[in-house]
Amino acid sequence: MHNDVTHEWVVMKFGGTSVSSVDCWGTICEQARGHLATGKRVMIVVSALSGVTNLLSRLADGVDESEKAAIRAELTTQHQELITALGLEPWAEYGRHWDSLLAALGDAGPKMKDEQRACLLAHGELLSSSIGRAVLAAKGLDTVWQDARKLLQTTSASTSVLAARCDDHSDPRLANRLAAEGSVHITQGFIASGADGQTCLLGRGGSDTSAAYFAARLSASALEIWTDVPGIFSADPRAVPEARLLRRLSFSEAQELASMGARVLHPPSIQPARRHGIPVFIKDTNRPAEPGTQIAARSPHEEAQVKGVVSRDNITVITMENSAMWHQAGFLADAFAVFKRHGYSVDLVSTSEATVTVSLDPQIPAHYDSGRMAAFLADLEGLCRVTVHNGCVSISLVGNAIRTILGRLSAALDVFQDRQVHMVTQSANDLNLTLVVDPDHALSLVRKLHQLLIASQAENRPEFGPSWAELSRQMKPADLAEPWWAGKAERLTELMEGRDAAYVYDLETARAAARRLRGLKSVSRLLYAVKANDHAGLLRALAAEGMTFECVSLAEIQHVLDCVPGTAAADVLFTPNFAPRHEYAAALELGVQLTVDNSWVIHQWPDLFAGRDIFLRVDLETGYGHHKKVITSGVDSKFGISLGHLPEVRHAIESRGGRIVGLHAHTGSGVINSEVWREQLDRFLDVLPQFPDVRVLDLGGGLGVPDRRGKPGFDLDRLDKLLAEALTGRNVELWLEPGRYLAAECGVLLSRVTQLKSKGQFHYLGISTGMNSLIRPALYGAYHDIVNLSRLQEKAQQHYRVVGPICESGDVLGEGRFLPASEEGDIILIANTGAYGRVMSSHYNRRSPAEEVML
Ligand code: ADP
Ligand code: ASP
Ligand code: MG
Secondary structure: OOOOOOOOEEEEEEOHHHHOOHHHHHHHHHHHHHHHHOOOEEEEEEOOOOOHHHHHHHHHHOOOHHHHHHHHHHHHHHHHHHHHHHOOOOOHHHHHHHHHHHHHHHHOOOOOOHHHHHHHHHHHHHHHHHHHHHHHHHOOOOOEEOOHHHHOEEOOOOOOOOEOOEOOOOOHHHHHHHHHHOOEEEEEOOEEEOOOOOEEEEOOOOHHHHHHHHHHHOOOOEEEEEEOOOOOEOOOOOOOOOOEEEOEEEHHHHHHHHHHOOOOOOHHHHHHHHHOOOOEEEEEOOOOOOOOEEEEOOOOOOOOEEEEEEEEEEEEEEEEEOOOOOOOOOHHHHHHHHHHHOOOOEEEEEEOOOEEEEEEOOOOHHHHOHHHHHHHHHHHHOOOEEEEEEEEEEEEEEEEOHHHHHHHHHHHHHHHOOOOEEEEEEOOOOOEEEEEEOOOOHHHHHHHHHHHHHHOOOOOOOOEEEEHHHHHOOOOHHHHOOOHHHHHHHHHHHHOOOOOEEEEEOHHHHHHHHHHHHOOOOOOEEEEEHHHOOOHHHHHHHHHOOOEEEEOOHHHHHHHHHHOOOOOHHHEEEOOOOOOHHHHHHHHHHOOEEEEOOHHHHHHOHHHHOOOEEEEEEEOOOOOOOOHHHEOOOOOOOOOEEHHHHHHHHHHHHOOOOEEEEEEOOOEOOEOOOHHHHHHHHHHHHHHHHOOOOOEEEOOOOEOOOOOOOOOOOOHHHHHHHHHHHHOOOOOEEEEOOOHHHHHHHEEEEEEEEEEEEEOOEEEEEEOOOOOOOOHHHHHOOOOOEEEHHHOOOOOOEEEEEEOOOOOOOOEEEEEEEEOOOOOOOEEEEOOOOOOOHHHOOOHHHOOOOEEEEO
């Protein structure tokens, strides 16, 4: 008899979408082979085909004959289509499970008892695992089919056959027995057997937990959860495309994210892995090369911060009020005894003077049985006044040491203003702060909180990987093209003769960006945001490509009118913010189109606006951007008029004979997710009926430019499609105001290496200009690619911290840049600096910023 496991096991679990296509089975086979090649044994745990458990659940809820026939047809088609696509011939084992399903279907009709439901639902996994065995065998991978019910037994503490728990002790005898049977095994997730051998389920989504039990019992060296997203994100990526991939998490962090709503992991699956110290990897079956998320005992980033904003719906909140009894000993004991007696499990608790508010654990199906609920509430009402809110949503901020950062969170919590909050709780383990709200605004609250607490803080923070929006964009050939400067190294080197630093612009690159934007069919007018780069040559080139101009100061307006022959004042949009009165007066005198972003000016300077056609800059409440300093709407931003003030502003303007003819909004910069513009447009369309004279909706700018080579560019086609859809049947024009998108890639900043220094852990590469020329890295933590132009052909050898000559610790242009060993006088190129480079420069330290050169 063996006492120790003599073979190394890996458990791989594949979810519903991961077993429903031919390609996925190809990946499963490859991954299993990969482990075999390193001498490991493999246990594959599968879910039912995508959507099958839902169909079986509907049957168990009670159906009439026609519905039953429809579900049966759907189940047949789904399984048959996959079998055909996989090229499998009929086989006996599958036939046996299918016949058993048909027999169970025969009994379906009235609502099923729990035991009968468990038996019916088990068929989903029995069928998919049978298909799995056949397809792996067909691919030449000898695979043993295991009935999970023979391997996993529920514990005596399990009270429900629908959400049972199993023993997770390691079992070397089992491990060795299976190893003797074969190297690759396939079994079902979700199912186990009870004390009498009856079929039990582990709860919806329970296949992850089955896999964790197998990993524990086999003392596996790794547990891999393969699903349809490449890891755990800082929010549900399908609801929040800006959600960032969390590459490394501790078991506690993962447990908290899963328990509070990150559906990608079934919450009970963490404990067995944690108890046995088995690392867990979350991987994407459609992108097996992506590294995914790794969960282990510790994560490298456990400092106090919010790592996720997650939510759970279908939460029942029960408020118990009893002012008389509250101070008496034993009220809580009596109240909770009623919960216990009726089998209700409490999830969150908060208390005040005379009320106790609790929520029910949404994982437990019995909580939704109306008959049972009525009896429970009747009992509870014997003790206190009871109010019940069904269908609420809990929103949790998850991270380490939440209590120590409440101050930082308070500004973000402003988003709950004017929203009904049923309860607020702070977990005893200090890993979450949770608010329970009505469902209507939950999604927008999650998005806002994620933007304020994570997306705007995540730049250059190693704990946050790429966003879902970035990962799911397709690379286009243009994204992989060489940048313009790669073929012009010689020319650029010549230009630097006799110079210490220079901004060099390539107009053809700016023109190409303009032409791409002109392809947007949904957009009627493109206005270049002059503040990004006001070089006269660039302005003329963009005007020749059909761009008009958006200015934010009187000086910008005058500059455009002076430099670009043929520009009519009426083609300029002026969007000032807290500018002095005389600028408005002069601009209106010139005849530009004015945007007002403060109702105060209408009331204080009424004569200026009388009888005018005005645009209003609206704060559409949600801000987006790559850094908090470039978010230009939302509660924290100084821009725009709140939605609530619009009726009053309209009245003030119209009562003076003016008209509101356009609405303008700009939410922030460096946004790569096109859905954001659609969301803004939808919000505009909601308020549009209040403004009968409005003909223009100006969605501002902010279209992101990839900050490093090899990242996909902004998806203009998708933007066009989303905007066009929303505009169908609407009598308004759309305008856009790109700045960075037009100018960033056309410019590079060239400088020379001045000095080198090694100090502490850093190798410093000093260059001849710094934040006096380019302040974006210091101001926004912006990333710019940096190359040694003098050594383009040499191999990178050293990680450098690239710094400028300014007397400021923040004068760092790039951290940890891997470059060839560099020498005094080498030319260093900082890429994508055509926008917000020279225009934001200064003479700080009396150092002149880099001069501009047009190629
Ligand atoms: P499977 O069938 O593979 O078990 P699930 O649907 O159970 O897949 O879980 C994967 C889904 O979890 C993703 O498609 C995603 O929409 C959702 N999800 C919710 N929250 C998160 C999160 N924080 N990170 C990743 N995915 C999440
Ligand atoms: N098939 C089951 C469900 O859909 C279990 C799982 O997929 O994890 O809930
Ligand atoms: Mg799942």
